[in-house]
Amino acid sequence: MILGLTRSWSLAGYVITAILLLPLLALIVQATLPDEAVFSHLFNTVLPTYIFNSLILMLLVGLGSLIIALPAAWFIARCEFPGRRYFQWLLLLPLAMPAYIVAYVYTDMLDYAGPVQRALRAWFEWQTPHDYYFPAIRSIGGAAIVLSLVLFPYIYLLARTAFMEQSSNLLHASKVMGCGPWRSFWRLALPMARPALAVGVALVAMETAADFATVSYFAVPTLTTAVYDTWLGYGSLTAAAKLSAIMLLVVFCMVGVERFARRKQQLFQKQARLDESDRYHLTAVKAWTAWGYCIGLLTLSFLLPFAILCGYAVDYFAESWDIRFWQYSLNSLYIAAIVSAVCVVLAVVLMFLRRVSPRSSDHLASRLSSTGYALPGTVLAIGVLVPLTYIDFAINDVMDWMGAQGPGLLFTGSIFTLIFAFCVRFVAIAIGSLENSYKRISPSLDMASITLGQSPMQLLRRVHLPLLRKGMFAGALLVFIESMKELPAALLLRPIGFENLATYVFQFVSDEKLEHGALAAIVIVMVGLIPLIYLNRSLEQSH
Template sequence: MNHQLPFYWRAGSWLLALLLFSPVVALVVEALAPSGTLFEHLWNTVLPTYIINSILLIIGVSILGAILAIPAAWVMANTNLPGKAQLQWLLILPLAMPSYVIAFIYTDLLEFAGPVQQLLRTITGWESAADYYFPEIRSLGGAIIILALVLYPYLYLLARTAFLEQSQSQVLASRLLGCSPLNSFFRVSLPMARPAIITGLALMGMEALGDFATVSYFSVPTLTTAVYDTWLGYGSLNAAAKISAMMLLVVMLLISTEKYSRRRLQLYQKNTGQEQKEHIALIGKTKWLALGWCWMLVILGFLLPSLILVNYLIRYFESSWNAELFQYGLNSLMVSGSAAAVACFVALFLSIYQRLKNDTFAKIPGRLVSTGYALPGNVLAIGVLIPLALTDNWINELLIQWGQSPVGLIFSGSALTLVFAYVVRFSAVAVGSVESSLGRVSPSLDMASRTLGCHPQGMVKRIHIPLIRKGLLAGLLLVFIESMKELPATLLLRPFNFETLATWVFQYVSDEQLEYAAPAALVLVLVGLVPLIMLNRSLERQEQS
């Protein structure tokens, strides 16, 4: 099926794709430009430390995340653990908690003046830090622990799905050959789930590499903080672009690893849906160990930080409930809502073009637009700054040549920059949602409408949009939520005196006063819960079907 589309639709699809792909091109071009003395100085002094710390952070978060997630995923998929129905969705809730909020809370709990060490000194009679050793939370190790607590659900979700889809006959065969449940796990279940595990580790690695707030709060120098300091501290866009390009290479390596792992999926036999899943009955110490492990993850990753935020809200309500909260909330609503609307328009435009054109060439714009989702926030910010700053300079120089007064930074110095960055970063979410909905619309409806003389524009208006409105709304909601929570790009691109809820909370975290931003932090947590609830319902429907 190939309908004749108007020229403006074809041209518009490619223009939108190239516009949203331009930050990636600009970043690469700027990174390849001749460097000044600053980047050479950084390379000879601190940059190797930043690179080593970033690699250690990725490796540490991946290893610890695997230790936390894989046992919980296997238990949820293969046992009849008490409270399993509640635990299997509670285990994904730490994704809703901003990492820098958890970093502040655990620093407050575990530092020398915190309640944990105070209790330890009361019990033992120790009086000073010289009397005992206590691990320093503000360190690379602390950052690894905090990020692993927040990011392990990525691996948990993928590993749990992989364990559920595995052929029960292979597991039973290993048991008949004398394997215990533990041996069967290491010899059969774990190797079969390896592609999904590698995918989860790659996602965790990309998120850990792109994290700015936690490593900044813990004063751990990484490539992410190097980009931020190079641009805001030294004002060198070229050096920041070169460091960003290094991060982009790491992201590409992680994505390539993930893509390669998915190629192996076809080699494994999956559950056909006709097999009866045998759940292992846990008893005695094994049951309590599994329960303790899963509830530990829920409590440390979500429940304890949430309760502390609620406590802050109650104790400091009069100070924290103020006009700034509403102003910055409105700022977040404005830029996030605008980005969500634009992203959904882009997704609808490109998805309809791909469906009606129906060839390999028509898929390219959607793939180009989706590229931005893989970029860490601060890398994206540098890529966005370059073309927008060039555009502003070109407009001002043109006005001066015409004898007019320059208009200033109308793009790179306004909230439009944030909207553009959010659209570049999160359009992939909207495109995926719209494409998925369109894929469920039967092509016979298109052919029937054409037979009745309906033009492509009328077909989109009368058939496609009404049928995919749920997918459009889901894409709109997801882009809005992701934009509300975005921090690194917002810190680099926001105009002067412009705060969002995310930057406001981070500012209070940096000033060791999170209690005064507890309402905003709770709003971000509640907003983050929405997509997790949607995801959990989707998984439940898949398991029941």
């Protein structure tokens, strides 16, 4: 720790934290204001349904993702079978596929007029819907299945890592005691992986709570769609803020319950590198069962939707390849580039402050800056719009008082609002990436720099930044991709006439014309594959 750290660094950290917390504080203040009876009407009519649907959907997606991710994680981590080396990174690909695109593809396939039901009617000579029963894809169950197929890699990745990091000595001991693969998994590996599984389920539940496009397309009323409809339909920002506060309460309660459940759980195990001799070598039927499960899961969650997208893109290439596609692609690229650069700079300042400052308040500032990632996009949009609208009006009032013409909607009428919202939400990703990189830098380097008379700025520039380049690149890359994919905040905060690839594709999905936006959707997916490949390479190097 550097005791001679100048106050300017601490002040910079406090200012950054205050700016990043401004949307959350503004949202809480706005939620305490009275409204024009809109919230009371919602509370007495549809709000219980919104809350019930949100909780049920989170439960179904969490359980569904856990059920389909666990076998895949165990096969990859502890078993040897044909294709295991490739499946360990291929099963991460669904994260690159936006859920609402998968929702459209499966709805188009499984709806009454889709090819599956048409084939069933032709084969069995059914004439009307009364002749047979087929589950409704546009339902809360259908939304849960689609979201589970897209979000299960969160649990798969954490569970796979947990299984791989479990001591091989414990596995050998279980074999000596007569435990086969199933008993070893159920009695030893699964309980030890519980912390990772709890974190994974919590992440999936929060992503489910934040989803807007999928539930909107399936016409499932949740708190996320309620915020959107209340703001744009009823025109009540205060009522939307109250609903957003309820969503925040649900999210924070989930995080609290997950941590409370693990408060007394401690695992102590001697780490031992896992090699091929420690894995169960599957043969014959068992090997093909593991292969079939992995390829089936990969096909349903990524290969099939992506292949259909490619087919759409080829068939409608002439309609898609136009000036709008290029303009919206450039909009997405430069917004994402600005956001990733700003987030990395902010993360460097906050993490450097946490690294070298002896004050606990400086450490708290950097941790509070990450809370924006817990805000769903619709909630974040409310929190961002409230203070920036107030600032816009204040600037115009001052200009009018001075006898000059005001600038109008300086912030809320430009892309600044969108960039600010993305930075608030995604700076946590850059902070997390740099935090992992800082753990690999020995404190002795800091002490040596102090001994040589280096200032904090010189320490950062000459020692830390060269060693943080890999973490900074990873953080910038992840923020870039998340900014390309973010939809709810972009829908609500984009200036009039401004579109990016995410909003462009969603408009086609809403109009049941994804075929015309398939090329843009493929760009989003392909860009999303970059950090997944990078992540897998990093994991392979660490194991």
